[in-house]
Amino acid sequence: GVRSLEPASYALADRTGRILRSGSYWNLRDHANGDAPSDRSTCVQNVGKLLQSSLESHLVSDVPVGLFLSGGIDSSALAILASRAQKGLDAITLGFEQKEFDETAYAKTLGKSLGLRHHIFQRTEADLLDEFPHFLDSMDQPSIDGFNTYLVSKAAHEAGLKVVLSGLGADEIFGGYPSFWQVPLALNLQRLSGLFGPGRKVFASLAGQLPSAHAEKLATVFCRPNHIVDLQLLRRELFLREHHQTFVANDPSLCENTGIANDLIQRLKSNVAGLDPESQISMLELQTYLRYVLLRDSDNFSMAHGLELRVPFLAKDLLEFAIRIPGKWKRPARYPKPLLVDAVAEIPKEIYARKKQGFSLPWATWIKGPLRPLFLSHLETRESWTTIGIDSKFPLKVWNEFLANPTRGRASRVLALCSLASFTKSHKLSAP
Known part of the structure; x- marks a missing residue:
């Protein structure tokens, strides 16, 4: 059979494939109890130094290295840090006709100020819909994530790049997700209800x-x-x-x-x-959603276009330092991710002070509209579901619940089932 190793782990096998010994050689938790930074200003300086060191090491390559530039805090910080070390870098930005998630104006302003070779690829809704079947075909595991990485990686490939830098990891170590306040709040509500x-x-x-x-x-x-x-x-x-x-x-x-x-x-x-609660959420985001979804999908969909994706925010030294930072310094005050913003002081205010847009595609609209025939072709094939051990009535139940109340979460459930059906059909899989 085939087994996957956990990150920072090893396995010793004999010639027959029998595992003789396995274990872990590094655990982030082992570094959480080290000396915490004594004051915030020193902490910010150390974060800045570690970020710069990481960027410089990630720029070492025998081919040109580019970067993804969305116009948000994380990619802007990457662009600034990378430009300190190397001038004239290639930056890849996707532009969209849907203004609610188009950030090209911010990316263009920053790219010009840094002297980047800025490649902006405009994509229409029709372009995105045309790519979706190819996205499904490129999966090496079923997923509901990664379409953004697939699209921007294709653009980087078209620009002639072989290596790119990504901002993955910044939200996890600098407190950028709503989970950093939502989960502790839910825990307190739960405790209150028990009284x-x-x-x-x-x-x-x-x-x-x-x-x-x-x-x-x-x-x-x-x-x-x-x-x-x-x-x-x-x-x-x-x-x-x-x-x-x-x-x-x-x-x-x-x-x-x-x-x-x-x-x-x-x-x-x-x-x-x-x-502390912030460090707990940081650890959990790093060891679950980032590990099993974001990094896996980013590797899958960048390699689908022959692209090596590098993640400077996940440098070992930076992680070992960040997990010791007191949680109170990660909490948003006047702006999100204050430690990162203060450590990379050149990030323009119009980028860090604005409301985060993110790359949230209109899946509900697409699934009800132009992608409906494709989704139904997967969901309605009863034999394919029973083959993998799923009740054939369940996918259509999820579909009908989505149609009755097309929320983002219910759209994601339909997308998950479509992804699973496409993958199992392509690979002729069945339940054991």
């Missing part, structure tokens, strides 16, 4: 009635264990753990192999023990 006897059931019932796309998850908060790991995993869940038994075909025992393995949950709980 009122049957309060958890009451709170769960009330939360489930809220007119919100997140009502189902909010209600589930009061049904999960009172631990930050359980609530962080809930925040990232697509299909709630409580519903897994509804989609397995005929054999309830298949549920035992769904969701996150208990030994991983226990490892995560051990890794965050004793840390």
Whole structure:
């Protein structure tokens, strides 16, 4: 069989493939209890030095190195740091006709000020829709993420680049996700509900009635264990753990192999023990969503275009320092990711002080409209679902729930099923 190794781990095998010994040679948690920075200004200086050192080492290459420039804080910081070390770098920006997620104006201004060779690729909605089937075909594992990386990597390939820098990791180590405040808040709400006897059931019932796309998850908060790991995993869940038994075909025992393995949950709980809330979320984002989704997908979809993607924010020295930074310095004050913004002082105010746009594609609109035939062709094929152990009625149930209430979360569920169906058909997979 084929096994994948965890990051920073090894395995020793004999000639027959039998594993003789395996283990880990590095764990970020081992560095969390080192000396914390004594004051914020010194911390900012050290972050700046570590970032600059990382950028310089990631620019070493026998071919030109470019970078993705979106116009947000992370890619702007990368561009500034890289330009200090090397002039005339190539920068890749995607422009879109949908103004709600087009950031080319900010990227163009920064690129001009830094003297970058700036390649701006304008993409229409029709362009994106045409690429979607190719995106599905390029997957080496089913995923609902990575379409943005696929698109910008294709643009970098068209620009002649072989190596690019990405801003992955900045949100995880500098507190850029809403999870840094949402999960501790949910933990406190959960504890508060426990003070009122049957309060958890009451709170769960009330939360489930809220007119919100997140009502189902909010209600589930009061049904999960009172631990930050359980609530962080809930925040990232697509299909709630409580519903897994509804989609397995005929054999309830298949549920035992769904969701996150208990030994991983226990490892995560051990890794965050004793840390402040911000450092706990940082550790969890690094060791779950970044590790298993963002890095995996970025590697997959950049290599689909013959591109090597490098991640300077995830340099070992920087990670080992960042995990010791007191959480209070990572909290947004007047602007997000204050440590990063202060460490790279040249980031323009119009970039760091504006509301984050991000790359959130209109999946709900597309799935109901131009992509509807493609999605239904995957969801309606009953035989393909039973072949992989999924109740053939479940995909259409998810589809109908989406049509009745086309929220972003429900669109992601439909996208996940389409991705899974496409992958299993292409690779002729079946349940064991």
